[in-house]
Amino acid sequence: MSDNYGMASVEDVSENFIPFITGEKPQITDTVTIASGSNVAQRALLGRVTATGKYIPCVKTATDGSQIPRRIAIYATDATAADALCPVYCEVECNPSLLVLDDSWSSTNEVKELLADQGIYLRLPV
Known part of the structure; x- marks a missing residue:
C-alpha cells in the first residue's frame, strides 16, 4: 500500500496507457x-451548424458550417433520438492518434492548423 493517499503507485499504472x-x-x-440524429464518439471532432448553433461530427465535405473543426467531445453522446448535451474540449493539447475523425478527413494533418x-x-x- 502506498503512503501517497489517493495517488496511484507505479505498479498501479498500466504500461499500455496512452494519454489523450x-x-x-x-x-x-x-x-x-x-443535434438530434447524431451519435458522437468519445474524442470525436465536432463542427457547429451555422443555422442552429448545434454541433455534429465534423465532416470535411459539409457546407452547413460543421465542416470547420471547433470542439472535441469528451464523452460519447447519443443524440439519435433527440438533442443531447455533451461536454467538450474548447482548448487543449491532445494526442492526434486518439482523435476520432470522420472518414472524409484523410489524416489529422488536415485538421491540425x-x-x-x-x-x-x-x-x-513525450
Whole structure:
C-alpha cells in the first residue's frame, strides 16, 4: 500500500496507457448541444451548424458550417433520438492518434492548423 493517499503507485499504472491529454496547456471545457440524429464518439471532432448553433461530427465535405473543426467531445453522446448535451474540449493539447475523425478527413494533418485556430493543439505524448 502506498503512503501517497489517493495517488496511484507505479505498479498501479498500466504500461499500455496512452494519454489523450499530452501537454501542460490548461484545458478549457464547455457543454454544447449535439443535434438530434447524431451519435458522437468519445474524442470525436465536432463542427457547429451555422443555422442552429448545434454541433455534429465534423465532416470535411459539409457546407452547413460543421465542416470547420471547433470542439472535441469528451464523452460519447447519443443524440439519435433527440438533442443531447455533451461536454467538450474548447482548448487543449491532445494526442492526434486518439482523435476520432470522420472518414472524409484523410489524416489529422488536415485538421491540425484548423484546430490550432481554435486553441486545440495536436501533440504526441513525450
